[in-house]
Every structure is written in structure tokens, then in C-alpha cells.
Amino acid sequence: MSSPVLSSVHIHPVKALRGFAPAEAEVQPWGLAGDRRWTVVDASGKVVTQREVARMALAAAELVPGGGIRLSAPGLEPLTVEVPEPTRTVRVAVFGTPVEAVPAGDAADAWFSGYLDAEVRLVHMDDPAVRRPVDPEYALPGETVSFADGYPLLVTSTGSLDALNSLIAQGGHADEGPLPMNRFRPNLVVDGTGPWAEDGWTRLAVGEVTFRVAKPSGRCVVTTTDQLTGERGKEPLRTLAAHRRQGGKLVFGQNLVPEHTGTVRVGDPVKILD
Secondary structure (H helix, E strand, O other): OOOOEEEEEEOOEEOOOEEEEOEEEEEOEEEEEEOEEEEEEEEOOOOOOOOOHHHHHHOOOEEOOOOOOOEEOOOOEEEOOOOOOOOEEEEEEEEOOEEEEEEHHHHHHHHHHHHHOOOOEEOOOOOOOHOOOOOOOOOOOOOOOOOOOOOEEEEEEHHHHHHHHHHHHHHOHHHHHHOOOOHHHHOOOEEEEEEEHHHHHHHHEOOOOOEEEEEEEEEEEEEEEEEEEEEEEOOOOHHHHOOOEOOEEEEEEEEEEOOOOEEEOOOOOOEEEE
């Protein structure tokens, strides 16, 4: 087997929306630069994701110079949203945890409310260094995260995806496979490892940056959502439930915390340190 390499990098500027795959990305203490610094919340301030609204998969966000974003979605004119001035914050809830965020403004709110046919707002995390700590059960003091589900980065491997797709086919469910990696919305994808090799990782280096493995990634209904159509199926949760249940969770991939900053690039060697 060839030596492991970083095969792709993925940034999702707005939580739950489609992102993009650059050739390289800056690693900041709370994740890849620009990743999940924006999120949509409902009228009560609760974060809205593909868990509740599958068609969020069809909307996309790209970064523009200065840190703003360009939004696009079927049936709507694209909208560019600049980073709002942090003159005031509102309290939002990320899986029950209160987080202060900066409102993006009326134009963004109207754009998303029209697309989702619900009263929602777009908010921005102005300072990830202070806004949201990583789960203390798995964090070191001072570690923080953006609006990602819980950890700065998620790594997956093509070897494990191939193995999962084989299990789906062997289970008689080939009509739903093979599944693409975008079902799992990772930040880093590694090629050149054996199936489930990441189960044994505790530290790794990707190019010039080292990472600590915090915990396996427990998967949810978002993985059953076709990221191109918004339609839901039963895979991969059905197969993960049969083969990849750990601690009451259905797992695929590993959550990472950077040990320092730097840049990762497609093609970088991946070294398993521990």
C-alpha cells in the first residue's frame, strides 16, 4: 500500500451548506480558516442544519476576499454577505450550548427565510478564540471551535469509505451505494490507508501541521442525505449500525484538534505519530 497522503481539503463556510474544495487551507486553532464561521438559526436562536431541513444541502457558500461569503441556491439570485461589524451580538444555541454571535443583517435573513420558507437568521462567529469551547471531556484547556458540530476538524479516509461501500453492497443494499465522501462532510480526506486505520490514531501530522485525535465522529441523519438532491435514504446509518457501533454511536471518521497552526495542502504526506 502506498504511503498515506492528503487527497482533498473541504471548507464549509456556512454550517449545513455545501462548501468547496481548495488545494490548500490555513489551519487555525479552531479549524480551517473560513470553515463554519457562519450558521443559520431559527426565531428562537436554535441552529438549523440538514438534520431538520435536508434541502440546505442544495444551497452553497463560497468565501470572498475580506472574509465574506457568496451564497447561492436553486431559484434565488446569489447574494454576497460581508462580515458584519461586531457592534452587537445575539445569543444562539448550538446543540443546547449558548454561543454569542453577530447578526449578518436583514438581506441575508431575507435570503435564507425565502429559501427555507421559515423565519430564520444568518449569524457570524466574530472571535472563535473566545466564543465556544470544545467539549471539556475531550479538550485541553483553552481549546475552542467554530460552529462545527463539536471539534475543529473532521478527518476521513478513502480506505474506510471503500470498506463501508463494500459492506453496503454485501448487505444487499447496493441500490443506495456506493456513497460519495461528501455524505460525511469532512475537512480532510486521507488516501493510502487500510480500512478503519484511523480507529487506532491518536496523533498525526499532515504536512507541517500536527493534530490530536479527540474522539471518533458519531454520525447522524445528515449522512443519509444526498448532497446533490437533498433526498434521504437509509444508508449509511443502516450499515454503520450493523458494523460500526462504538459507545452507543455509529462512527465514521475522527475528530481532530490542531496542536499548532500552519497550512495543509492536497498531496501532503500524512504521518501517524501515535
